[in-house]
Structure formats: structure tokens, C-alpha cells
Amino acid sequence: MPVMTYLEAIADALRIEMRMDESVFMIGEDIGTYGGAFKLTKGFLDEFGNKRIIDAPISEAAIIGAAIGASLNGMRPVVEMQFMDFITCGFNQLVNVAGTTAYRWGIGVPMVVRGPAGGGVGANPFHSRNSEAWFVQATGLKVVCPSSPADAKGLMTASIRDNNPVVFFEHKGLYRKIKEEVPEGEYIIPLGKARTVCEGKDASIICYGSAVHMAVEVAERMKKEGVSIEVIDIRTLVPFDEEAVIASARKTNRVLITHEATLTGGFAGEISARITEKAFNSLDAPVKRVAAFDSPTPFAPTLEKAMLPNADIIEQELRELLLY
């Protein structure tokens, strides 16, 4: 199997789907000649031409709206947000048009809105946000947050083939940081299936996206002390693999949930509620959450490091959880 970065794996999925399906096309800002702000679509214009790799003006609402219209007319658009932060400018289209169409019209709107999200790279409050939870409550949108190259590829394939609008959060900090073997050719991971990253019996860490890497680091540290931690990567927030999470809670009886997004109103709250509702009797301790401080993502490295969660904080909270 070839070794790919997270970014290469996403590009690989896009290229394969575009080769196989004429109805897939991409639209976004600077994605053509320039190859995208992160160079994810480098070479795409040469291979697919300017009809299928469309450089658009800085108009997120028009871009997402046009993608919806194209989808209603038989296409499967993939929209690049230069940064996921700018999705706010197209929020109305996504939430009120794309997210309601199946319900109101019984017509699917296959489309993917994808782009770089997340902090930890010194990018300021407007290029660092983790806004996935907003789209969970919107209804009618699927929400995907891959943590690894292989997952990113498989989930991208599934997202493009899904008959519903999918918001696909790529973590920009992972783009070139992690490499792994990725299955060659067509590779699909169904949406809504969590992955057990490592099995354990003393406590569970439920996580997704960049937080998976922190969780794994903590699990490895704990292993040296003979403590076995289960790490579950939920991969997709909508659909949510409740079964896998509840099973893990029942198995280890202690659960910590972590994500890079801010705490209040974050998806950890939803996961925690489900566990309390469905596995209360199995719990030996209250569910714990580790997430970012409730603020915009600050710019200076000292501030940003303090605001975001990290492995040390997770470890500390996990130790408390184990002692409860």
C-alpha cells in the first residue's frame, strides 16, 4: 500500500471519484491554476480541465448555492472552502437550502463542502475554528471529521457518493503532519461507523479529528503503567455511531470525551448525554469532557496553546477519572 499524507489521501479520493464519475466536479476559490490555498487540488486543472475544476469569485453563498442548484440538476459537486471558517458566509445556503431539501422536497442534494478547519497552527481567530457542532444541530447535513489519511480517503469517497449534503472538516494541522499506508484505488468507509483505534478495559476516550492523536498519545503513556485505555474515533458526528460508544462505555465503565472544538455546546455534550441516558448503570464515574476553552482561537502561540486541549490535560483528567 502506498504511504500518503492526510492531504494526499483526500486528493487521491477526489481524483479517483472524478475519474470514475463525470457528474463529480469541484468549485472553489483559487483551486484551479493555483491548486488551492493548501495545494490539495494541485494538478487537478490539468487533468480535469476548467469545466470540472471551477475557480469561483470570493462568494461563499453563491458557490454553495450554485453547488446546490447543480446538484438538483444531476451533478455531485465538491465545494472547497479556502478555510472552513468562511463557511459562515454560505451558512444560509447550507442550512436552509441544502439541509431542508430532502425533507421538504424528497429530493437528495448530493454535495460535499470540504476544507481546512482547526487550530494549533498560529492562524488567528478567523482561520482556526472548529465549527462542526453548528452543522450537527442544523439537521439534514452529514458531518464528517476524519483523523487519519486512510480514514480521510475512505470517508471522502463515501461523502461524494452520499445522496445528501456532507460537511467535511479536514484538520489543517494534520494535512502534512501524518503519513500512513492508504489503500490504493477505490476505497470507501461508510459514514456512521466508529473505529476502535485501540482496545482497552480501564477507561474509554471518545474522540474525533485531531483529538484522536492526543488520545492515542495518552493511551500509550498509560499503557506503560499497565493501564489499558480504549480509544474510539467516532469519525462522523452525523450519522453518529451511538452503538459503538455505548458498547465501549458499558465495557470500560469510565468515559472521557475530547475534541478540539470549544466545550460549551460542543459535540462532547451530546455524546455525554447519550451515555448517561443509555449506559448510566454501567458507569463507575461521571463522564468527563476535555475540550477547548470557550473563546475564539487566539493568535499568539502562548495563548493558542493555553486555549486548545492537549495530551497533558487529557492525561490529567483521565487520571482523575480512573481514581473516582
Next chain:
Amino acid sequence: MSKSIPPLITSSTVDKQQRISFLKHMLMAREFDLAMQRLNRQGRAFGGVYSQTGNEATSVGSASALGPNDVLFPMHRNIGGHFVFGQELDVLMKAFLAREGSLMRGTDGTGHYADPQKRIYGNISHLGAMIPVAAGFTMASKLRGEMCVAMTYIGDGGSQTGEFHEAMNFASVQKLPLILIIENNQYAYSSPNSIEFACERLSDRALGYGCHGITIDGTDVELVYETCMDAVNRARNGEGPTIIETITMRMRGHAEHDDFSYVPKEQLAHWQLMDPVDRYIEHCIAKKVLKKSEIDSMRESIIQDMRNAIDAVIDLPFPPAEEAFRNVFMD
């Protein structure tokens, strides 16, 4: 307000059959409106009932310029276009009254439905939101080497949204076959034009986008049709979008709950004389398209059709409650 009443134009490109069709669809729009107003007074319609009286020439004339492969994205005062596109009365009644069998299964009401077979894609409430969607619909056809013109609508208020601007710039850059009708009916809810914009003509915005723009009398159906035909022809020639501002008057409140006491009586009186339906009836009689008696019986039979459609739909149950839990996602 003693503006003179301009005579209606007689388009050289319109034949007798088309005139009859304009007249019939305008009468259908007017009578649908009156029927909905009655249902509302009787407490048998719920939700907003938005009168389109005064807008018949704009909605019918514009939709009539489209061909069978084109597509209509109507707004809340465009019932005339639904009729031009052959929508059945009972389909409309079920949608508007949210009865069992509505294309929206009760999830939404009014003219918000979509009927891909009829090539009609309704609006969402958010003003301006469907303009980029209509643009994208035409873009998909273009990517496949096909031609599909989209016609969509916005008001003198809705044209102040950001999505209006983004979509018209985008469509102009992409040279998409999109026609946007701005129905300037003088009011956006209670707000007159002076609160909504400071430019002279809303169609002047076309200059800023690099597309065509024109302002016309929106009460003259043949003028609207001719202007839209020009726009359709340009669109099919790859010359991109056109913005057509049609000057009309909203003759009733924003919706039926609104007594529109903020509208000066003289203004309404002037526009009453401009009534697009009454004037076109006279025009057709004068041009010997149809005799008065023929028009009367056309109208009578339309009224009867409305009654029949209401009778067939009004006692239907609302959709079953389980529909609330279906189709949030498609398989």
C-alpha cells in the same frame, strides 16, 4: 399622483393563440388569488396568504418566454408562472393547504414545492437564497453541454440581500443563462423603496456585474414577454444573465393579515387604473383576440375549476403525523 396610464403594447412577435394563453393564465392567477383570499377569510387557509394581484403580467409574461427544457424558480407572488408551466390546480391546492398528497408531505406549504417533472423549483422563505441555486442549476446543464435557461424572481426588498449580489456577479462571470426578474412592487412588507435602496433603477446594477439590465412596465404582459424573449435569446447565445426590473404595485398587504394602511390611498387608486388583467382584457377585446362574452365564459370556467379544486382538496386530511419523521436524509 396623476401619472398617465400608458397604453399596452402590441407585440409583433405574439400571435392570437399566445394572447389567449396570456389572458387565460393571468385570469387563473387572479382567480387563484381571490380564492385563497376567500379561504383565508373563512379560516380555511393557514399560514401566510400572499396576494399576487397586480403581478399577473410579470409572472405570466416572463414564464411564457421559456421553453420546455428551461426551468422556473418562482417566488411568493408568481402563481401565474406555475400555471404557464402546466401545474395542476389540485397539486397547488394540496401544497398551499398542506393536505394529504401535497408534494411536500406537510413539511412545508404555499408555493415552496418542487416538481421536477414540471420543471418548477419553489423558493425557501429566505429572500435571495434561490438566486444562486437557479444559477447553479443552469451551470450543471452547461457543464454537460446542454442549454437550460433559468428564470427566477426577487422583490424590491429581497434585492438588497447579499445573495442577490453574489449570485448575479457569479452568473455574470460564468455567463450563465439566468434571468432575474426584480418585481418592484413599491413595497417590501411595510417598507417603501426609499427605505430599501438609493439608486434610481434596480436594473442599473447590471452595469456593475457586466450583464444586461432593463427596467420596464410590469403590468404589460406582452412587453414583459418580449423583454424576456430578448433575454432568453441572449442567454441561449451564451451572452449571460439579464436583470429585468418590472415596475408594478402590490395591491394588497404583504400577506392577508396586513391591512396595508401605510400605503397612500391615491397610490392604490392610480395603480388600480393600471390593473394588468383588466387592461389586457380590454386590449384583447379591442384587438379582436376574443369577444367579451368569450372572455367572460373563460373566466367563469376558471372560477368553476378553482371551486372544484378546492372542493376536492379542502376536506382531505392533513398528512399523517409520521411524515414529520421521514426524509430528513435521502437513502
